[in-house]
Amino acid sequence: MVSIDNIIELVRDYVSPEDLGSIRKAFEFAEKAYQGKSRESGEAYIHHPLAVTHILASMRLDVHTLMAGLLHSVLKAPAGTTEDELRKLFGEDVAALVSGATKIDNFQFNSRLAYQAENIRKMLLAMSKDIRVLLLKLADRLHDMQTLSFTVERQLEIARETMDLYAPLASRLGIDWMKRELEDLSFAYLYPDEYESLSEKIESSLADRTVYVEEVKKQIQDRLKLNGLKDFRILGRPKHLYSIYRKLIAQNIPLEKVYDKVAFRIIVRTVSECYAALGVVHSMLLPVASRFKDFISSPKANMYQSLHTSVVGPYGEFMEIQIRTEEMDRIANDGIAAHWAYKEGKDVSTKDAKLFHWLKQLVHGLQELRDPDEFLEAVKGELVQSEMYVLTPNGDVKELKAGSTPLDFAYSIHTEVGNRCTGAKVNGRIVPLKYQLKNGEMVEILTSPKQTPNRGWLSLVKTGRAKSRIRQWLRQEEQGKSLKLGREICERELRRHNFSLKKVINTGHLKQVLKALSCNSLDDLLLHVGRGKIMVQAIVKAVLPEEFHKEGPAERQLDFIARRQDRKKKEQGDVLQVDGIDGVLMHVSQCCMPVPGDDIMGFITAGRGISVHKATCSNLMATDSERWIEVSWSGNGAVPHRAQIFVVGQDKKGLLAELSNTISMEDANIMNVEARTTSDNLSSFRLVVEVEGRAHLDRLLQRIRQLNGILEARRK
Numbered sequence: 001m002v003s004i005d006n007i008i009e010l011v012r013d014y015v016s017p018e019d020l021g022s023i024r025k026a027f028e029f030a031e032k033a034y035q036g037k038s039r040e041s042g043e044a045y046i047h048h049p050l051a052v053t054h055i056l057a058s059m060r061l062d063v064h065t066l067m068a069g070l071l072h073s074v075l076k077a078p079a080g081t082t083e084d085e086l087r088k089l090f091g092e093d094v095a096a097l098v099s100g101a102t103k104i105d106n107f108q109f110n111s112r113l114a115y116q117a118e119n120i121r122k123m124l125l126a127m128s129k130d131i132r133v134l135l136l137k138l139a140d141r142l143h144d145m146q147t148l149s150f151t152v153e154r155q156l157e158i159a160r161e162t163m164d165l166y167a168p169l170a171s172r173l174g175i176d177w178m179k180r181e182l183e184d185l186s187f188a189y190l191y192p193d194e195y196e197s198l199s200e201k202i203e204s205s206l207a208d209r210t211v212y213v214e215e216v217k218k219q220i221q222d223r224l225k226l227n228g229l230k231d232f233r234i235l236g237r238p239k240h241l242y243s244i245y246r247k248l249i250a251q252n253i254p255l256e257k258v259y260d261k262v263a264f265r266i267i268v269r270t271v272s273e274c275y276a277a278l279g280v281v282h283s284m285l286l287p288v289a290s291r292f293k294d295f296i297s298s299p300k301a302n303m304y305q306s307l308h309t310s311v312v313g314p315y316g317e318f319m320e321i322q323i324r325t326e327e328m329d330r331i332a333n334d335g336i337a338a339h340w341a342y343k344e345g346k347d348v349s350t351k352d353a354k355l356f357h358w359l360k361q362l363v364h365g366l367q368e369l370r371d372p373d374e375f376l377e378a379v380k381g382e383l384v385q386s387e388m389y390v391l392t393p394n395g396d397v398k399e400l401k402a403g404s405t406p407l408d409f410a411y412s413i414h415t416e417v418g419n420r421c422t423g424a425k426v427n428g429r430i431v432p433l434k435y436q437l438k439n440g441e442m443v444e445i446l447t448s449p450k451q452t453p454n455r456g457w458l459s460l461v462k463t464g465r466a467k468s469r470i471r472q473w474l475r476q477e478e479q480g481k482s483l484k485l486g487r488e489i490c491e492r493e494l495r496r497h498n499f500s501l502k503k504v505i506n507t508g509h510l511k512q513v514l515k516a517l518s519c520n521s522l523d524d525l526l527l528h529v530g531r532g533k534i535m536v537q538a539i540v541k542a543v544l545p546e547e548f549h550k551e552g553p554a555e556r557q558l559d560f561i562a563r564r565q566d567r568k569k570k571e572q573g574d575v576l577q578v579d580g581i582d583g584v585l586m587h588v589s590q591c592c593m594p595v596p597g598d599d600i601m602g603f604i605t606a607g608r609g610i611s612v613h614k615a616t617c618s619n620l621m622a623t624d625s626e627r628w629i630e631v632s633w634s635g636n637g638a639v640p641h642r643a644q645i646f647v648v649g650q651d652k653k654g655l656l657a658e659l660s661n662t663i664s665m666e667d668a669n670i671m672n673v674e675a676r677t678t679s680d681n682l683s684s685f686r687l688v689v690e691v692e693g694r695a696h697l698d699r700l701l702q703r704i705r706q707l708n709g710i711l712e713a714r715r716k
Contacts (some may be wrong), residue, residue, distance in 0.1 A: 001047050002054040010057045011066065019063040026067040026090060033077040041149035048143060049073065055139040059175075059334055065132045068097035072136055073103045100133035101140065108587050120165065133167060138178060141166045145185040159189035174304050174335025183242040191245070198241055198248075204247070213262055218265070218282065219314060220321075227280045229273060236267040266323045271296060274323045278307050280323055285311035288318065296324070298389055329572055336472055391442045401462045404437050410445045411466040420447040434460050452477075455624065483523060486530030493540055513542045523589065531604045586610045588641065592617040595641040597694025601630035640690035643669060643697050644716040647685040650709040651677050656685070659709060663689060666700045687715065 004027045008020055015023070030049055037045040053069035067090055074081040075098060086095040100123070109198070123137060145162055148155050163186040170179040188195045213236035221234055239262065248254070266277050274296060281287075289309035299305045305326040311317045324332065368465065388400045388411060398412050406426075411418030424431055425444040437443065453473045461467055494500050501522070504510050510522060517534055519525040528534040586602070592614040594600045599615040603623055612631055613620040620628075649655055656675060663670055672688040691697045704713040 002050045007057050014060055021068055022063060026070045028076060030070045033074040033079040033081050036078050051143045052139045055142060064093045067094050068136055071098050072101045097132055101136045138170055145416045155189050159186040163185045174243050177333055180240040184240050187242040198245055212440045223284050231269055233267040236262055237260050264321045266327050267326055277323050287311050330691055332661055336608045390437050393444050403436060404462045405433060405460050407433055407457060407461050408463045408466045409443050411469050413534055415469050417445055419453055419473055421453045422446050422451050481509045482527050482530030486526035490530055516542055586612055591619045593643050595643050595691060595693050595697055596633045600631055602629040605631055625679055641687055643691055645687050647712055648712040649683055651683045652709055655683055662703055666703055668700050
């Protein structure tokens with residue numbers, strides 16, 4: 001286990017004696033604050049912040065980050081430490097870092113998903129102000145993954161979050177070693193059988209691979225020296241397990257066919273030597289033309305620089321070689337930690353500010369996404385590593401996913417540019433919006449003030465940013481239409497009773513009406529009406545003056561309305577409900593006629609409430625999924641439901657009478673029947689019957705199939 005002395009020894013060469021004292025002071029405070037607190041494994045909690053701080057120290061981070069590492073959970077500790085107390089004892093900087101890294105356990109959320117989304121939102125906001133918050137969170141998550149002692153369900157949840165969020169964040173910051181370790185640790189929990197099998201196979205070939213690596217290194221080394229290169233290093237390391245596993249899945253090949261299980265790295269002194277070494281490698285080993293990338297002339301957003309080339313090795317196998325300088329190698333391994341120096345009185349350099357521009361863009365772009373599902377999807381989409389690099393007319397590099405279109409490029413520049421995009425010029429040639437951009441192309445976006453997004457754009461774009469911006473515009477547009485429709489419906493209905501929305505506000509009844517209908521504001525109420533979630537009749541009943549006067553105080557009247565609605569629901573059988581919302585107009589769709597027991601989904605119609613479909617209904621599948629809503633069956637199911645059935649039998653006298661008698665014997669009722677006879681002496685019937693539910697309908701169909709001469713009986 002890590003001790004405070006281990007940390008002091010690790011940082012002694014770059015931290016002043018005074019700062020070493022501050023680190024010890026933070027440790028002593030943390031030790032008292034965490035007293036009595038244990039981890040899931042049972043060990044004393046203080047060992048976790050010590051391990052986290054040791055990781056931060058190995059990255060040579062500043063003293064305030066190290067102190068925050070020791071203190072990062074004291075705001076939740078039994079001692080009840082406050083942010084003001086931290087500020088007085090350790091300064092504003094340390095207090096802000098601890099606050100930014102603290103989870104939001106004090107808030108209540110209606111779902112685990114909402115909690116996770118808000119936690120990530122808070123973390124992104126904090127790290128956009130100070131990137132050290134993210135470095136602290138990454139170190140915290142790394143140690144959590146190294147010592148994961150939870151239930152299997154919780155382990156899977158944490159591992160999935162690590163794979164989807166923290167590993168990509170480490171990658172975007174260029175901390176390659178941490179990204180690899182987080183992925184492999186997550187891989188072990190998410191796919192334990194595959195991890196174990198792959199580990200054994202890789203381990204069994206270790207001796208042969210070691211011989212191979214040394215032989216290749218020797219050949220490259222001799223050729224570089226022959227061409228006058230000196231003071232270089234050649235490293236050969238196996239690719240981490242998860243990257244190999246991804247290749248196996250993506251290419252659907254066995255492990256034996258993965259030829260680049262080892263990556264070679266040539267580290268030289270200068271940039272010119274990088275290109276010289278590349279020439280030597282290509283002269284001795286056949287290059288794969290499509291697998292060359294120059295990240296020196298066009299660095300990644302996280303300032304990663306290197307030459308990447310794939311070549312055919314000495315024995316005919318493919319292998320990857322990376323070539324870079326010592327400084328580039330340090331940045332490639334430590335990323336942001338190699339760049340960022342936190343020293344009092346020093347401003348952030350222009351180069352470093354550019355490095356985090358993507359992070360501020362990420363936070364700005366996500367701040368208006370309130371739906372937890374959409375927010376998390378957008379975050380994951382933004383963090384996916386770029387696979388393609390295209391240029392603006394000014395020569396700026398934009399990173400995009402493979403298969404991206406001009407729309408993706410437009411939204412990467414600015415939301416308004418994307419919303420007004422009509423097309424693009426690629427290398428001076430006009431292309432349509434569906435054109436798939438290629439690596440290295442120069443793109444100029446064409447716009448028009450009359451252009452607006454449409455739902456078809458969602459099928460054209462690849463990046464999470466573009467999808468979230470399009471959805472956001474469509475949602476705002478839909479909201480505006482629903483608000484207008486809801487207002488028109490309410491005003492029209494209220495006018496029939498010589499009333500108006502203005503009078504509702506002036507009479508002071510608006511507050512009670514909003515409370516009764518579970519709405520936050522008048523606009524919220526109008527939106528619900530426009531989207532069909534609230535019947536306009538419910539509003540009329542709540543605001544008619546004669547009802548208010550007849551029943552006395554508004555509270556009594558609202559209680560009366562609520563009780564009357566409850567009675568009405570019971571009279572109707574109380575068989576449908578929507579997310580616990582009362583007073584919603586619902587009707588069963590006649591296209592598929594769902595009955596209790598069927599999997600169902602609701603569709604919000606404009607001004608007509610919610611139509612309930614079978615979850616597999618083809619008509620539902622063809623609608624806008626953003627207007628779907630979860631619905632479920634409830635209550636006693638005593639009310640009969642209509643279902644359509646199709647019956648085919650041999651044409652014989654009395655078949656319809658026999659069929660009708662069977663349906664009656666099964667306590668079902670025929671509401672409609674269509675019969676016809678075909679040329680091959682068959683009779684077919686389409687019947688609408690009333691049944692109690694799915695089980696009742698299944699029994700009925702089974703009885704019909706048992707009739708003599710019936711060839712087919714199924715639900716339509």
